[in-house]
Structure formats: structure tokens, C-alpha cells
Amino acid sequence: MGSALHSLQGEPIVSFMILLAVILIVPLAFERIRLPGIVGLLAAGVALGPSGLQVFSNESETMQLLSDIGLVYLMFVAGLEVDIDQFFRTRNKSIGFGTFTFLVPLITGTIVGRSFGFDWNASILIGSLFASHTLLAYPIVSRLGVVGNEAVTVTIGATIFTDIGALLVLAVCIGIHAGNFTLVKLLTLLVSLALYTVVVLVGFDRAGREFFRRTGDEEGNQFLFVLLAVFLAAVGAQLIGVEKIVGAFLSGLAVNRVLGESPVKEKVIFIGSVLFIPIFFIDMGLLIRIPAFVQSLTTPQLLSLTIAIVVGLMLSKLGAALLAKLVYRYNWQEMMVMWSLSLPQVAATLAATLVGYRAGLLTESVLNSVIVLMLVTATLGPILTARFAAELTTLDTALVEQAQPEEWIDSEERPLVIVPIYNPRTEGNLLELAAMIVRQAGGRIAPLAIALSQPRMDVPKLDAAIAQKQGLLTSALEVSRNLDVFAEPILRIDDNIAQGISRASREQNASLVVVGWGRRTSFQARLFGNVIDSVVWASHCPVAVTRLLDSPMNLSRLLVPIENLTQQSIAVLKFAQVLAAANHGQITLLHICDRTTSPSKMAWIRSQLSLLAKKITLTSDFIIQIIPDDDVAKAIVQASKSYDLVILRFSRRHTSGGGLAVSDITAQATQKMTCSVVMLGEPQRTPSLVWSTEKPHRQEPFPPTSR
Template sequence: MMIDSPIFIFTVLLAVILAIPPIFERLSLPGLVGLLLAGVILGPNGFDFLNHDMETMELLSNIGKVYLMFVAGLEIDLTQFRRTRNRSMGFGFLTFIMPIITGIVIGRWFGFGWNASLLIGSLLASHTLLAYPIVSRLGVVRNEAITVTIGATIFTDTAALLVLAICVAINKGEFTPVSLIWILSSLAVYSVAVLWGFDWAGKEYFRRSKDDEGSQFLFVLLALFISSIGAQVIGVEQIVGAFLAGLAVNDVLGDSPVKEKVEFVGGVLFIPFFFVDMGLLIDIPAFARTLGSVGITVAIVLGLVGSKFIAAWLASLWYRYSRTEMLSMWSLSLPQVAATLAATLVGFQQRILTSDVFNSVIVLMLVTSILGPLITSRVASRLPVPEPEAEAEEPALWWDASGNDGPELEDTSPFTVVVPVYNPQTQRLLIELAALLARYERGRVIPIAITRGHTHMDDPRLEKSLERSRKLVKRALEIGQDYEVTIEPAVRIDNDIALGITRLSREHNANLIVLGWSENTSIRARLFGTIIDSVLWSAHCPVVITRLLEEPQRIKSILVPIRDLSSTTLRIVGFAQSLAAVSQAKVILLHISLPETPHGQIHRFEENLNQVIFCSEHPEPTITVDIKTVKSHNIAQTILREAEATDLVLMRSIRRRTSGGLAVSDITTHVVQHLKSSVILFGEPHH
């Protein structure tokens, strides 16, 4: 009775998804492989704790399945798709039609009917952008071939799910020419309704709900499940509606904290449930027979690899791409995870696909999820890094991020640094850093203490908090006076600490916000965000998050890892130069490239970097700027090793995810957690 209890099942699943993926990731294997194996061990072929037919397991798995497709739609970069729409559609068609023809041939060769063969082809036609973080790290995302491949995902996934809907209808005996027209027309109307309706409704709701992230999060979940139910109503699979919902709210969410929460909930809860359930369905004896006979498994794997290669080759001829660009397109389109696994499970449950095909697709997923990123890392490193955009060739002041007021206000307002003060132990170092920068730029410092508001302004607790805030800003004033800089302390009452900081910064047209580093990594902080997260999201100006181990003026060497020559990178370099000027420190620009990167490409990057690093509004001949290139696959460990000889590491604040939210590889967080020196994270406003 206890084993059948929903609470027991949920507890076992939580333990699995908490413990298993990190173990496999340490072995350089995808975490989802561990979840599949856990499903096998806990299922009928193992300890028999879990079973696919359990109501709780079925519910959680179905939620995970639609959530996986929702995230797949959410992660497609619509901006890049619009930039190369026609070519993306062209390559999308090729990388869809070639695998689907190959799959039909394989299915017929092994004795499957036309419907099953068509579904096998559709499984091979989609792709998952597992290697996107690699091309992003190499700085080649703006290469047209890469952009076209990323944009093609929207076509392949949508078309593959459409074929799935048709195959399921045929299998149910509901297929006639009239029913086909009905399915296509109803799906077309439904797609327009979802894509336009939820996009419009989302923008309106977000505008009206303003900063209520909880309500916005619930709206997104409601959109997901309404779309899934709607798809079922018109006779197609729920995952089709979930994918369309992801596309619909894509523009609405952008890179907001709400998107982060949506992906976090899916990544740590529902999507792993789906993969555990996939493991429960793996029949070990049948899996062994499938691998023993080899035939269909090898045919599916080689068919996928070959057809994707042909599609990339034809696209390269059509669009006149180089061999390296062709190989990059091929490797990016290889991995089969999100849409493939979700559609395979549907086909297996509808008895269209046999256990041999199901097991072969599991092998396909394992092979392509390893092979695709491996090839991408080798071939994409040989792509030429696109020249910096025009705005980056002549960088503005490092604090001149978009979103500030016009030139008239900038000309009359002094350089302003806002420093929220809360912790007396770290207050001195924050004020000293702000004062040094403000003095260098002939500006001012605004120490601010935020007191959380109460319903009644005569509440004794409010008065006590205000008294504490006054003491904090008074102490900040005393510290700042030693640096001969203007200090304008402020105390503010606000219901939201983060918004109180950013609102005051906007009112005073601040050029920089200086925050102390928070070690809060609790589940609540990851789910609902920290004050730092909220400030980074809502601020109009750059934000630096600091963890200083010594006085700023004692810093004599600054390490700045750089990835590309984007405007953001150049602003970080400008900030490092200003920071070095106030403490007479040396700046080391660390460029980490893959071992396969040609020497000529590295040399061109260093030359371009040399041309821009001295573009400063305050040229200081005493500042030494060195460029150091290191070849390595492990970015985090390389930064940590190079940081051992420096006093401060200056990094960009950025998060990295893999598709599906199953594993988070946050290089910045890893480095900060293991650094033994001071660190500053530089974050730009979202626009």
C-alpha cells in the first residue's frame, strides 16, 4: 500500500532527480542518461518500485512531456529566425525532408507499414540544439550558417509534430481525405489562434500585472495547459499544443526572470519525471535483443547521420557556404532529444511503433547527444568570428548602456554611483569602491538604505527599521568623506527592495549600481530569485556585484576573461581600465579558445582586440593591458588557474543552459564558488 502511495512515488522521484544527474555529469555523460537508467532500475526490470501504469507516474510523466515540448518552443530564438527567415525555412525543409524520406525507406525495409514508416521518418526529421552553448561560447552565433540552422529548428519541430498528428489519426482509423483536410485546416486555425492569441494576451497581461512575477508565472503555465488541452480537443497530440504555446509566449517572456522560473520548474521537476518514465518503458530483454540484432538500430542511427549530412551539404551548395559552415550546420542538427523522445513515446503508446523502434530511438538519442556537440566543438572553432557590429567598433563610455536619457541629460548630470547598504561588514569595501570610481570620473556616490514598507506609517517596527537605515547611510557618509568625493545618502521606504534600488537609480540617472555578492543558493532563491536577480533585471544602467577580500586600492592585477568583441565585452574592458586606473593595477585580458582553433584565427582576434582596448575616454599611459590566449576545453578550470596569480577577477554575469533545462552549466557561478581572490560580476540592463 505504501509503494502505491502517490506521496511515496513522488518522494522516490525527487530523490532520483536530486542524486542521479550530477553523478552522470561528473562522468561527462548527459544527466538524462542517468534518469533513463534510474527508470530501468526502479521499474519492472529492476526493483519494481515504479510502474508506467501508476496513475501518479502517468500524471507526472504527461506533465513532463508537454513541459519538455513547451521549453523546446520557448528556447527557439525568434529574433535570429526573423533575421534569416527565408534561408532558415529552406534549410529547415531540406533537413526535414531528407530524414523523413530516409525513415520511410528504413521502415519499409524492415517490414513496417506506411503509417509507422512515416512516423519513423518524422522522428528523424526534428533536431534539438544541444550544442548551442558551444557556438555561443565560440562567438560564432552571428555567422549566417549558424543562424540559419538555429532558425530551421522552428520548421523541423513544427512539421515533425504535424506528421505525428496525422499518423496518430490514421492509426485510430479516423483517416480519410476529408479528415485530412479537417485536421490540417483545424490545426492551421488552432495554430494561428494560439500563436496570435497568447502572444497578444500575454503582452496585455504582463503590461497590466507590471512586476507581479508570481501571477505572470501562473499565466504562462495556464497558457501551456490550455494549449495542450486545445490540441487534444481538435484531435491532435498535446505536445503539439505545448510546442505552439512555447512559441506563442516566446516574445512575451524574452529573457525575463519569469522565463527563468518557468524553465527552472520544468528542469528540476517535471521534465526529469518524463525521462524516468521513459526508463520504466525500456524492456531490458527486448533492448538486449534489439542491440543483438543490431540491424534496425544501426539503420536508424546511420540513416539519421547520413540524411542530416546530405541536407547540410545541399544547403551549403544552395547558399554557397564553406565546408566548415556545412559541417557546423550538420553537427548542430544531429542531436535528437526533445521532440524526438516525446513523439516516440506517443507513437509507442499508440502502438504505432514497436519496442524495437522505441529502443533504437533511445540509442539514437544517446549517440547523437554525444556525437553532435563533440563534432560542433571541433568544426565550429574553425569558423571565422564575425566582425564586431558597428556600435562595437567605436565603443561609448563603458557605463553608456542603452536605456539612459538623451544626450542633454547626460551632459548635465554628474557620473553617479548608487550603493545599497545593508550589511555593515561589507559596507566599507562597497563604499570605497564606489568612491574611487566616482572620484576618477568626477562624480558622486549615493548610498541608499531601503526600508520595507508597512501598512501603517506609525508602526514601531517601521520606525526601528528606519533608525537602522539612518545609521547605515550615516556610516557610509563618514567612509566616503575620506575620499574627497560628493556623498548624497538617501533612505527610502518601498515594498520591494530591488525596485526601491532601481527606482531611485533611475530618478537620479545613475550610471552604475554597486551591490554586494550574496551566497544565497537555496531552492527558494533559485525559484523566486534574489534581490540581485531582480536588480539586474529592472536596472536601467550597468550593475556590478562584488565580493572584495581586500581594499580596492590594494588591487594590483585584474583578470578579465573575454569571449568575443561584442559591445558588452568592450564595456567590461572599459570598466576594467577605469578600475585599474584608480588603483594603478595591471589588466590581463584572458581569451580561452578551443585547442582546435587555428593560430591565424587567434591572431586576428588579438589584433582586433588590440585596436579597441585603448579606446578610453581617460587614456592612462600608466595602465598596463596584457592579452593572454590559452587553449583549453575547460573554461572554468582555466580561469581558476590563471586567477591564482591575480588579485581580482572581473567577469560578465551570465547563465548558460542546455536544451530542456535538464542541466545548468553556469561557468560564472562555478568560478565564483571556487575563487580564492576578489571577484566582480558585471551585468548590463535588459532591453
């Protein structure tokens, strides 16, 4: 037994098994003590590396391979998550702020480098580390509903400029450091880089569009195409003499529009965020030698370098935001949001630091200082963003003023609600809910059954599936007659249930899809998504995801949490009004605010919610409830115990540039609720929602102190 264990110690598969265990356990443990998961991965690298248990070594070929894949994946995801369309909408100001937040930190970092005795090449590289930023706090501004604010949009767009600029500086500095770097070689490198950039951005984009058009819904082949594009671009970058992370970032920009918000994009990001990117952070921890790291925080000269890098970065980013405020006439709150959004240094900064350190251009003291910088800015940036983003345009009540009480379904047509039927035990409640929705507008419902196709259409297995689905539709038709609503049953043969639902709803021009709850219960569901996820991704119309514990006609006490005043919040309120009118129910609007919110501010929030409810519902049969609490999900769960039904928005969140998942309040709350739940999922593109009012020119947060 002992000899067997000894023989396994050198096996790469054992190391890989340990890495998987670390990735699974350590981030969760650190998040429980309210520390970022990245910190846990770095700490695990230190503990298992040369300075600790010596389980891993950064000299290992296996570790180097996996870390390099993680490094490439990290920069690819950073490029993939940049909103290209948003950049073009405000490209002039995005380029302007991008120039400010690139040059000011670049100059500041160069001065810091020179002040501590680094040569010009290393100093400029240190400056380039200051120049980029990671949109770590994007999920926060998205949740607060302020992505439409120009200052936020400009900051997001500036990411393209800063990251590309920083990577170009890195490429030149590494080339100069390699030696024998003449002016001719510099010009050759710049020309090669320019041509390479055009080939990747234009060529990969066109090739991707053509490939995706030809392959249709073959997600497996599309996934492989994206991976091939990433590593092909990385190898191409090395062939022209620049770092592979430059190619990885450009490939992310190139396939950005091709992927859009498709399920393939989620799978690509998922693979990186749960496997390769965490391994990269563990490898970063392997580079940290505890004595040297402690020395960098205790030795006066090295501590001074760390402080200079951290403070210099923060002040330079603040200076860039101040310049944008003066030039574009933003207010102080918008300036502070631009500063806090551009503060975190994770993806491009860590990648460039590792490249510079491996090339011998940056010292170990700089590496340790940058890790401290990452920890400080990754923690402080989101906190400041949450603080200042909630205060944007506190006096703007345009959405309340423009809200109209129109029907949420166009009464000039016969609206159609698709109800996929696959579980006889839940189909009755789903059909009853759909009937309540369409009855007021004289609409109709369409029970939909999907029979999975076979290679041959005459096989007995397909005949049996069709017969079973026809039985479900017959039962659904009988239920519809009892509900006194017109039903048009649809039987569809398709090779994928989710695609069948989405295609049928598009073909029938459905107004809404009502589906039953689907919990994720397996690793396969996490990796490939479940049916409901795919329907929400692909649907052209809203999707109501339901978990009904009782007949919808018995759900009279409705709770509608409204976190911020956005157009989607109004849509949810209108949906709730339809259900309340159908069963003479009562609506409670719930808002969770900070514990520090003043009584006067809470009174203002209450007045705005009351005004909105009166304009939407045209009735006074509603309750306004405002609860001060720092844990939004917990407060919603606690409040839900007194209600029959909770209506929430269903939103999907990608990872940030760092590749780590961000928890969603909706997901946290629904896991613990014991009452019925309806979640409204919106199409990924911006549709003309059948229940929405005219969209205002910009979306603002509702309460100035909301979270």
C-alpha cells in the first residue's frame, strides 16, 4: 500500500485531482468568511507551493501548461466580456476617457518605477500595469440598473482602449528587453502587430459568422471553433514576436459579436472560470515566497514601493476620472463611479505582471506589490461602486412620470401564451396561470409537447413518443375547456426540447412562454445548462418560470420586490397587476434599503413607489413595504413567509473579467423561499416587450440609497 502511494506521487493525474479539490473547496471556504475566492486560490498556491507543503512546483511541465492555458483563457474572457456595441454608442467619449485613464496611470507608474531605481523599459512596463483595469464591479451597476448612465457606459467602453494599449506597451517592452532591439525591429514589430490585429479582428469575426451560419445549432462544434480561435490567435501572436495574451485578448474581441449572448458563450466562460483560470491564480500563488512577501511589507524600502504602487494607481485613476468630469461635464457621483469602476486591477494587470516577471523584466518585489495591489483594488473597487452608483441622478423620476397603465398585452390581437407540457402533475397549474393571463384580453393558450426526433422517422420509439405526447395534449385540452379558455394544442418533433420550445414560440409569434420550475441537480446541468436556461437564452419573448405550490386562483397575496426603478421593474409590476386583477388579490411592493438610510429618504422612496403603483394599477389596493437590511436576499425570504406568491425578475449574470462567478440575489432568494414563485426572464436582445411602456432615453436607479 505504501509503495503504491509512493508511486502515485509523481503522477500528473494526482496533481490534477488535488487542483480540482482546491478549486472546489478553497474559494467556497474563503467566501464564507467574506474574503474573495481569488485570495483563497492565491493562498492555496502559497500553501501547496515551494514555500509550503511543496506539493506543486511552478517548474512542473503540467503546472506550466495548465497555468498558460488559464492565462490565455483569462485574457480571452476579458476580451469576450467587453460590450462592443456599447463602445460604439459612445466611442468618442470612451476613447477620450480611455486616453485619460491610460496615459495618466502610465505616466504615474513610470515615475514610480524611475523613483525606485528601475530603468526606463521596466518603469514604462510598470506604468502599463497601472493603465489597464478590470470591470470587476460590472454586475453591481447592472443590478442597480445604471448601465444606461453615460458615465458608466463610457467607462465600460474605455476598457477596450486601456487593455489593448497596455498589452501593446507590454509587447514592445518585452521585445526591447530581449536585446538587439533596433529602431528597424521596433517598426517591424509595430507593423506586424498592426497587420496581425486586423487579421484577427476582421478575419476571425468573418470566419466565425460563416461557421456559425453553416453549423446552425451544433453547439459542440461551435464551442470547439471558439477554443481553436483562442489558441490559434495566441500562437499567431508568438510567431510575430509578441506575447500570447495579446492574441488571446484580440480573439475575445473578434468572436465577441459572433457569440453574442448565446449558450455557447456561457459554456466557454464556464469552462474557463471553473477550471483553467483558477489554476492560473494558484500558479500565481506558487510564485509567492513567504519570506520575500513578508519582507516586501516590512522592509522600509520595499514597503515604500508597495505603498507607492497602490497609492499611485488609486490617485492616477482618480485623476483620470476628474479629467473626464471636467471635459464631459459629469457630476461628482458619476466621476466617483468612473473612478471606482476603473480601479480594480485583476485580469490584464496580473497577466502582464506574470509575463514581465517570467521575462526577467520585473523583479519579485514588483510581483509581490502587484499582488497586494490586486487584493486592495479588487476589494475596494466593488465596495466604492456599490456606494456611489446608488447615488446617480437622485432627482430623476422620469420613469415614474412616464409610466402608463396600458394593458401589458396588445388587445388589438389575440395574444398567445405557450405552455410546454411535460409533467402531468404540474400542467394544471401552468395552464390555469396562462388562462388568467390571456382571459382579460380574449387571448388563447397553446399547450406544447415536444417529441424528441430519431434518425429515422419510422422507428417505433418515435411513434411511442408521439403517442405519449398526444396523450398529454389531450389532457391539457380538457383542462383548458374546464378553464373556459380557447386552446390550440401543438405537437412538435424536434431533436432538442429547448430549441423546440423556442422555435415553436417564434413560429406562433407567442406573447409569453410559461414553463415549470427546473432545478439544477447535477454537474451535467451546471455544465450544459437545463432546458429552462436554454429557453430563456433563445426565446424572442418573455419567459415566466414558475414554481406553483397551489392553484393560481388561490394566490391572492402577491409580493413584488423592487430593488431599483428600471423599465424591467415596471414590467414586473404590470405582470403582477394582471394576476391580482384576475383573482382579486393584493399587491405588496417591497424595497430593501441600507440600514443607514435616513427616515426622510425612506419617505421619499415610499412616495415614489406609491405614485408608480397608482399610475400602473389605477387602484389603491396595494401596500408599500420598506425594510432596512444589509442582506437583501435574506430580507426577501423573510418577508415572503407572509405571502402566497413572489414575483421576481430572472436575470442571468456572466462572470467578471476575473472569471469568478458573482452571486445573484434572485437565485439566493428562490432557493430558500417556501411559497410559490414566478420569475420573469427577459430575452437577451432588447425586445419590444408586450407589456412595457415606451422606453425612456436612459435608465436610472430608483432609490438613491438602494443597493
